[in-house]
Amino acid sequence: MIRSRTGEVAARARPWLPAVAVALAAGLGAVGGSYLSVGRRPAFVVGPFDRLVLLLSPDALVTFAITQLGTLGHQLAFLTATAVTCAVFGLAALPGAAFLLGRGPAHGALSRGGSALLGVILGTVPPAVVAYGLTRSQPSTLGVAAGAGFVLLATAGTSALLAGDGRSLGSPARRRVLGAVGSAIGVSGLAFFVRGTGEESFPSPLEIPEDARPEVRELLTRAKEQSFGVEGLEPLVSTNFYQVDIGNVDPDVDRREWSLSITGAVEEEREYDFADIEAMPLEDRFVTLRCVGDQLNGRQLDTALWSGVPVRSLLEAAGPEGNYVVLRGADSYYNEFPIEALWPGLLAYRMNGRPLPRAHGAPLRALVPGHWGEINVKWLTEIEVRTEETMGYWEHRGWHGTGPVHTVAKLWQVNHLGSGRIEVAGHAYAGTRGISAVEVSTDGGDTWVEAELSDPLPGDDVWRQWRYEYGAAGRHEVIVRARDGNGSLQIPDEDGPKPDGATGWVSETVRPG
Structure with missing residues (x-):
């Protein structure tokens, strides 16, 4: 009985699948049009959904993203928000997509041209209304309307263009879906080409500005x-x-x-x-x-x-x-x-x-x-x-990171210099306490030596670089730890970032070069 009902539901839904596919393509076109118009700025229609995704994300998921994924976590959240945005605008465009594919109640009473025009209008106006309600931005709203409208126009014209070319592309509905998806990808690709990732590029600080004081x-x-x-x-x-x-x-x-x-x-x-x-x-x-x-x-x-x-x-x-x-x-x-x-x-x-x-x-x-x-x-x-x-x-x-930072020495670079010589290096930071020493062990913590420190820069809250060169023939463990300006040693007990910052000594297994 359950299988019979499931099959009945699937049979009823199947004729709507092409319309849903076209609507989702129109949603992608709408998002691409908004991005093409305003870039990755507050008027971009994905912005409100990005905030919603972050707001609804469980604390455990947010913690995992921050501590384990880093910037990748943000990228995945933004991708999720983009997908949700496409779905929402696809839903708004669904009446137009359905009409174009013959699912509208008055579809048969109109000429082909009138039917196409009405379908485009029905699939363009609702997304534009949603966009303006979300952003209050005319450029973004126009971009949404143009992106969705372009996809729907391509949908309406694809079947006619391919009808007599002799190629086997399946039913007219399938042709229209292909046209919709292709045009949506085209709009999104153009937006990405024009706007890029939306992330700012900064001149290197090593290039001092000509007008610098x-x-x-x-x-x-x-x-x-x-x-x-x-x-x-x-x-x-x-x-x-x-x-x-x-x-x-x-x-x-x-x-x-x-x-x-x-x-x-x-x-x-x-x-x-x-x-x-x-x-x-x-x-x-x-x-x-x-x-x-x-x-x-x-x-x-x-x-x-x-x-x-x-x-x-x-x-x-x-x-x-x-x-x-x-x-x-x-x-x-x-x-x-x-x-x-x-x-x-x-x-x-x-x-x-x-x-x-x-x-x-x-x-x-x-x-x-x-x-x-x-x-x-x-x-x-x-x-x-x-x-x-x-x-x-x-x-x-659940975080409590409003206090002073912990002392830390980072082991960021291991260079093999040849003839068995190895160079390890990194940065050390202890907030306003400053760094007085970085100590390195190349035998797993049995013995320690002081690394060379860079001269301190002016200021009370600045890191220092450290480096140490030594000779080694086989596999070994390097451990680094820092002492702050008061002589206090970096916390040795290893703990994760939540709730108040990571602690422990950094170690790395170094193999012969």
């Missing part, structure tokens, strides 16, 4: 000269700065309309526009950031030369009366931590001698010395002072 030029030159010439090792100013955000579509904040508010438990609430910030004395700082989700020997640790205004001058003008602050960004991200950590902070609007990139928080981001990267809020719009402690965005998901 003398102070910036001197500092970047110093960082370049003090960097070890170890093959494959990132210099002291990172050439590929890591990026972690709560979403996959970054805010696009117009600095002419942007403002920063200082609110809450203050003597006088203050508001600053970008011109106010630019008029303040500019300060340059080397600052290292490390993500709380960084694995023990992960790559979410980087350094840049940041330029901006000290937080102290803005806080003093407002007169804070509370012991806690909440920083909020234009991406709806927020974090709370003790105000004493923010006093020595910097509000940066330039990075490595250039305007702060959108991906790193333009027009303004916070830099809180010595603390995990999660409290360095990007696209900063508000500093709220509070009298009572609350919870930040990631604390609601």
Whole structure:
């Protein structure tokens, strides 16, 4: 009986499959049209679904993505959001697709041309309405309508174009499905070709801008000269700065309309526009950031030369009366931590001698010395002072990364120099405590020697490079550990990133070259 009912349902659904396939192709065309129009910006129709996917993802899944997949986790989330978006716009285009394939109630009463036109309208207007409701963007809405409309027009014309060419492509419905899928892939391919991945490309910090201020030029030159010439090792100013955000579509904040508010438990609430910030004395700082989700020997640790205004001058003008602050960004991200950590902070609007990139928080981001990267809020719009402690965005998901960073030595490079000589190297970081030594063991921890350290860069919150060269003939285990500026040894007990950062000594088995 169950098999009979299942077969009956399948028989009823089968005639609708071509219409569903065409509708999904129209949904893909709609997404491609939106991307072609606005790129990977807030008006892109995938953005709202990306936020929804992240919001509905279980905490365990988010933790796994952060700690095990890294940037791949974000990419998979964005791919999932894209698929959901295509399905939603495909559903909106289904009436038009069904009509074009002869499933509409009034289909037989119209001429072929009238039927095609009505089908395209029925399959284009609903997706456009959905797009405008989601984004309120006319360019994105027009892109959606054009992308879906192109696919549906191709669907309507494919059967007629192929009817007399003598090739065996199956039924007219199959031909239309092929036409729809082909045109959808064409729209998406064109969008990708024109817009690329949507991720910003940044000039190398090793290329000092021609218009750089003398102070910036001197500092970047110093960082370049003090960097070890170890093959494959990132210099002291990172050439590929890591990026972690709560979403996959970054805010696009117009600095002419942007403002920063200082609110809450203050003597006088203050508001600053970008011109106010630019008029303040500019300060340059080397600052290292490390993500709380960084694995023990992960790559979410980087350094840049940041330029901006000290937080102290803005806080003093407002007169804070509370012991806690909440920083909020234009991406709806927020974090709370003790105000004493923010006093020595910097509000940066330039990075490595250039305007702060959108991906790193333009027009303004916070830099809180010595603390995990999660409290360095990007696209900063508000500093709220509070009298009572609350919870930040990631604390609601079980993380507690608002405290000072752990000391860590990374083993990022192993080079075989020939004649049995081996070079190991990496970076070490301990927040504002600084690094006084990195110790290396090449016999699994039985004996230890100090590695060579790069000269410290100016600043209180900056990493250092280390390297060590030795001779070895067989397979062996290399272990590295760091001591902070107070002489305290890096935590030896190995633990994962959640809830408050990874700990342990990094080790790697090295084989003869």
